[in-house]
Amino acid sequence: MSKPIEHDYIGLSVQQLLSMESSDSNNKKNGLHLKATELRLGLPGSESPQSEDHDHNVLSLKSFVSGAKRVFSDALDGGGKWVFSGGSGGGSEGLFSPRSGGNNGGNGLSGSDSGLGSLVLKDGAATKPVLVQEKKPQVAGGSGHGTGNIAPASKAQVVGWPPIRSFRKNTMASHPPKDDDDAEAKLGAGCLYVKVSMDGAPYLRKVDLKIYGSYKELYSALEKMFSCFTIGQCGSHGVSSRDGLSESRLIDLLHGSEYVLTYEDKDGDWMLVGDVPWQIFTDSCKRLRIMKSSEAIGLAPRAIEKCKNRS
Amino acid sequence: MESSELKRSKDSPNSDESAGLSSFPDEVLERVLSLLKSHRDRSFVSLVCKDWYNAERWSRTHVFIGNCYSVSPEIVARRFPNIRSVTLKGKPRFSDFNLVPQNWGADIHAWLVVFAAKYPFLEELRLKRMAISDESLALLAVAFPNFKALSLLSCDGFSTNGLAAIATNCKNLTELDIQENGIDDKGGSWLGCFPESFTSLEVLNFANLTSDINFDALERLVGRCKSMRVLKLNRSISLEQLQRLLVNAPQLAELGTGSFSQELTFRQYKELECTLSNRKNMHTLSGLWEAKGIYLPALYPACTNLTFLNLSYAALQSSELAKLLAHCPRLKRLWVLDTVQDKGLEAIGLNCPLLEELRVFPDDPFGEEIVHGVTEAGFVAVSYGCPRLHYVLYFCQQMTNAAVATVVQNCPDFTHFRLCIMNPGQPDYLTNEPMDEAFGAVVKTCTKLQRLSVSGLLTDLTFEYIGRYAKNLETLSVAFAGSSDWGMQCVLGGCPKLRKLEIRDCPFGNAALLSGLEKYESMRSLWMSACKVTMNGCRLLAREMPRLNVEVMKEDGSDDSQADKVYVYRSIAGPRRDAPPSVLTL
Numbered sequence: 034m035s036k037p038i039e040h041d042y043i044g045l046s047v048q049q050l051l052s053m054e055s056s057d058s059n060n061k062k063n064g065l066h067l068k069a070t071e072l073r074l075g076l077p078g079s080e081s082p083q084s085e086d087h088d089h090n091v092l093s094l095k096s097f098v099s100g101a102k103r104v105f106s107d108a109l110d111g112g113g114k115w116v117f118s119g120g121s122g123g124g125s126e127g128l129f130s131p132r133s134g135g136n137n138g139g140n141g142l143s144g145s146d147s148g149l150g151s152l153v154l155k156d157g158a159a160t161k162p163v164l165v166q167e168k169k170p171q172v173a174g175g176s177g178h179g180t181g182n183i184a185p186a187s188k189a190q191v192v193g194w195p196p197i198r199s200f201r202k203n204t205m206a207s208h209p210p211k212d213d214d215d216a217e218a219k220l221g222a223g224c225l226y227v228k229v230s231m232d233g234a235p236y237l238r239k240v241d242l243k244i245y246g247s248y249k250e251l252y253s254a255l256e257k258m259f260s261c262f263t264i265g266q267c268g269s270h271g272v273s274s275r276d277g278l279s280e281s282r283l284i285d286l287l288h289g290s291e292y293v294l295t296y297e298d299k300d301g302d303w304m305l306v307g308d309v310p311w312q313i314f315t316d317s318c319k320r321l322r323i324m325k326s327s328e329a330i331g332l333a334p335r336a337i338e339k340c341k342n343r344s
Numbered sequence: 345m346e347s348s349e350l351k352r353s354k355d356s357p358n359s360d361e362s363a364g365l366s367s368f369p370d371e372v373l374e375r376v377l378s379l380l381k382s383h384r385d386r387s388f389v390s391l392v393c394k395d396w397y398n399a400e401r402w403s404r405t406h407v408f409i410g411n412c413y414s415v416s417p418e419i420v421a422r423r424f425p426n427i428r429s430v431t432l433k434g435k436p437r438f439s440d441f442n443l444v445p446q447n448w449g450a451d452i453h454a455w456l457v458v459f460a461a462k463y464p465f466l467e468e469l470r471l472k473r474m475a476i477s478d479e480s481l482a483l484l485a486v487a488f489p490n491f492k493a494l495s496l497l498s499c500d501g502f503s504t505n506g507l508a509a510i511a512t513n514c515k516n517l518t519e520l521d522i523q524e525n526g527i528d529d530k531g532g533s534w535l536g537c538f539p540e541s542f543t544s545l546e547v548l549n550f551a552n553l554t555s556d557i558n559f560d561a562l563e564r565l566v567g568r569c570k571s572m573r574v575l576k577l578n579r580s581i582s583l584e585q586l587q588r589l590l591v592n593a594p595q596l597a598e599l600g601t602g603s604f605s606q607e608l609t610f611r612q613y614k615e616l617e618c619t620l621s622n623r624k625n626m627h628t629l630s631g632l633w634e635a636k637g638i639y640l641p642a643l644y645p646a647c648t649n650l651t652f653l654n655l656s657y658a659a660l661q662s663s664e665l666a667k668l669l670a671h672c673p674r675l676k677r678l679w680v681l682d683t684v685q686d687k688g689l690e691a692i693g694l695n696c697p698l699l700e701e702l703r704v705f706p707d708d709p710f711g712e713e714i715v716h717g718v719t720e721a722g723f724v725a726v727s728y729g730c731p732r733l734h735y736v737l738y739f740c741q742q743m744t745n746a747a748v749a750t751v752v753q754n755c756p757d758f759t760h761f762r763l764c765i766m767n768p769g770q771p772d773y774l775t776n777e778p779m780d781e782a783f784g785a786v787v788k789t790c791t792k793l794q795r796l797s798v799s800g801l802l803t804d805l806t807f808e809y810i811g812r813y814a815k816n817l818e819t820l821s822v823a824f825a826g827s828s829d830w831g832m833q834c835v836l837g838g839c840p841k842l843r844k845l846e847i848r849d850c851p852f853g854n855a856a857l858l859s860g861l862e863k864y865e866s867m868r869s870l871w872m873s874a875c876k877v878t879m880n881g882c883r884l885l886a887r888e889m890p891r892l893n894v895e896v897m898k899e900d901g902s903d904d905s906q907a908d909k910v911y912v913y914r915s916i917a918g919p920r921r922d923a924p925p926s927v928l929t930l
Contacts (some may be wrong), residue, residue, distance in 0.1 A: 193441030193848075194823065195709050195739060195766045198498065200524040200552055204657065205707060235613060236638040261610050 231323035242315045378403040416917040417458035429468035447924045451475045460487035468493040481506030485513035493519035500526030504534045511537035519547035532557035545569040549576035556580040567592040576600025579633045590619045601631035621645035630654035637664040644671040652677040659683040666691035677701040682717035689722030693729025701735035720747035727754035735760040742773040748782035758790040762797035768824035771801040784809035797821040807831035811838025819844040832856035846871040854881030869913035877907045886930035894930045
């Protein structure tokens with residue numbers, strides 16, 4: 034039996050799309066403005082690699098086959114300009130963040146935020162917009178599975194599909210999925226939580242880097258948090274008990290020689306905390322680790338001394 | 345000795361033997377038959393002869409009714425006078441996915457009224473997909489003084505007020521098992537309705553209720569119910585509260601934790617770890633809502649003898665799962681979310697050689713983002729490490745024919761194979777071919793297959809394979825598949841043990857429907873929705889087969905001649921009288 038030619042929502046067959054997208058600058062000529070309808074994540078004005086995206090789009094359309102009843106909304110008109118051409122967006126806030134509202138004035142997002150929000154979050158199962166939509170995760174996941182791992186053009190809501198009971202659907206919907214492995218730093222409106230681990234401690238903590246203005250503040254906060262581990266015993270509310278212990282035995286974690294504070298930056302490298310200005314540090318820090326000095330072999334001996342001498 | 349006697353009698357029911365048997369005192373026969381538990385065995389026994397029929401009916405204490413409309417409560421009560429335990433299933437399974445109208449039926453009340461009169465000594469009631477009102481629960485609570493066990497799964501129509509009535513009045517309650525239901529949760533005060541003198545509870549499951557529970561009442565209840573062996577908490581219970589409860593319940597065999605994510609101090613963590621350790625009796629663990637990976641190590645000591653681990657509400661990462669599984673050597677059943685990804689499934693293959701059942705649920709099936717989930721690679725990885733696998737439920741974004749073929753080659757003993765490729769009608773993503781060969785491999789290799797759910801792009805070839813090879817198949821679920829009537833005809837013509845067939849969004853029409861005319865009486869039910877069946881086809885079926893109930897549900901605004909949803913089932917009770925106006929009985 035012959036397979037019917039699959040048509041995407043625009044009414045073009047897959048073959049037609051394939052031939053069109055092979056020449057990437059032809060889109061504008063054909064009046065399709067496919068690139069213009071792409072929903073992308075990235076710093077304002079940045080370009081993401083093109084060729085594999087198109088393949089993804091095509092594949093996703095191909096996989097979008099069904100003779101079944103579907104509920105589509107009309108293709109959005111006027112929804113063309115999805116690319117964020119925000120001008121002078123500050124720092125890393127060019128990312129699609131519907132909650133951030135007017136957080137960074139100049140990044141061109143704020144105006145379209147509400148519009149975006151209302152388009153994506155249309156209520157009711159029936160009106161999920163059908164777009165040639167492709168989103169890049171904000172941190173390039175190393176776990177890409179190749180061509181198979183793309184969302185279809187849209188997860189149009191078919192009643193009762195996939196077959197999951199209501200309880201499970203409602204439960205998972207009310208709790209957003211966890212960050213994936215790579216996104217250790219959670220970005221949101223005005224806070225920057227990073228994990229802090231300490232060698233030997235049974236559990237990690239999280240700190241909001243945004244509430245500290247300097248390294249000194251960070252150090253004292255971390256000392257307070259992790260004091261109980263070096264003493265070996267906590268009071269019932271987790272604060273270090275001070276009975277009989279002198280000041281000098283309390284953590285002078287980072288000023289002493291036993292531990293070194295390091296952080297993982299955006300490239301995945303482990304760096305010594307303190308080298309770069311505070312602001313740059315908070316922008317690039319993904320997680321913190323209080324490392325035993327004995328393990329800090331890779332760091333220059335000078336660095337450890339630097340640590341000791343830092344006030 | 346008794347069983348061989350039974351066997352001899354069953355094998356040669358000729359007049360000589362039965363003359364000898366009829367002098368066998370009824371009481372003895374009943375006593376012997378009372379040892380028979382399987383309702384299928386009992387069915388066979390009752391067909392031997394009239395004496396055996398009577399002995400069987402008097403000795404039966406548990407009745408299982410797979411379709412509440414196949415029989416009426418009066419008929420049941422007339423045939424079985426001594427029932428103490430009833431299991432009833434109501435709505436078609438697709439009602440779980442909102443395909444059945446709300447007021448469709450399957451109301452328990454009429455049954456309870458009859459039971460109250462005929463089985464005042466009723467002890468157990470287990471309901472699945474039935475409609476129950478608070479009024480019914482109140483009746484249940486007072487009409488049966490010896491009532492012991494209530495289990496509700498996928499039911500709806502009641503609220504926590506009904507639970508309060510049960511708690512207040514059932515003095516001998518041993519089991520209250522409220523699984524996933526459409527319950528109107530009005531608050532947790534119902535738990536405080538158990539009187540202070542009440543100590544008999546052994547099973548308490550309220551994991552799927554959402555509101556805060558009266559913790560003091562719960563703590564006292566757990567403390568005084570010394571025989572409690574199953575405790576499944578809901579999300580409102582914190583880690584600290586869990587620890588306090590566990591201290592009073594050292595003998596728990598099944599534990600469902602509450603929320604596993606509260607900020608703990610070091611000491612609290614240690615206390616929890618201590619309380620969870622040395623639980624040699626614990627074989628089932630679930631809950632772990634919002635589980636924080638860092639606290640999972642507290643569970644490790646409790647996992648030594650675990651056979652069933654339900655992580656389907658804990659969005660774990662692969663590394664967290666791997667570390668946990670290293671402590672679960674005896675695991676036989678595992679439910680996870682696809683957040684563990686293929687790496688997590690590899691860890692399953694490495695750590696769980698005794699695994700028999702795996703269910704992988706999607707964490708975010710309707711999300712707009714690119715979801716990673718699990719792929720064919722993870723499925724194959726599990727199959728290499730878990731040769732004893734016989735039950736799988738697998739939600740994925742992509743699959744290949746080759747991968748499925750490899751899986752069943754590694755695990756030929758599948759009895760339940762439920763594969764859900766979440767994008768309807770999606771082909772093999774590598775070859776772009778239909779997934780026919782995948783399911784062909786399944787039915788050819790897994791000769792013991794009882795239940796099959798298919799997905800992906802499928803042509804009639806899949807159904808040819810099923811009809812030809814799936815000789816033990818009892819339940820088949822089909823969605824967005826097939827090319828023509830021929831597919832369904834193959835199944836109806838080929839699967840001798842088929843009992844339940846549910847189909848949605850397939851191009852099967854009247855020819856297919858009518859090809860199963862003789863088959864449907866040997867089946868429990870048939871469901872067809874969004875197919876090509878017409879009202880005329882259904883009318884013809886109803887006319888030809890008077891012992892079948894043919895029900896059609898119309899959707900608003902649809903063509904008059906189309907039969908949007910068809911539900912066909914055999915019944916000795918005749919057409920039902922409680923159908924809502926949207927359901928037409930032909």
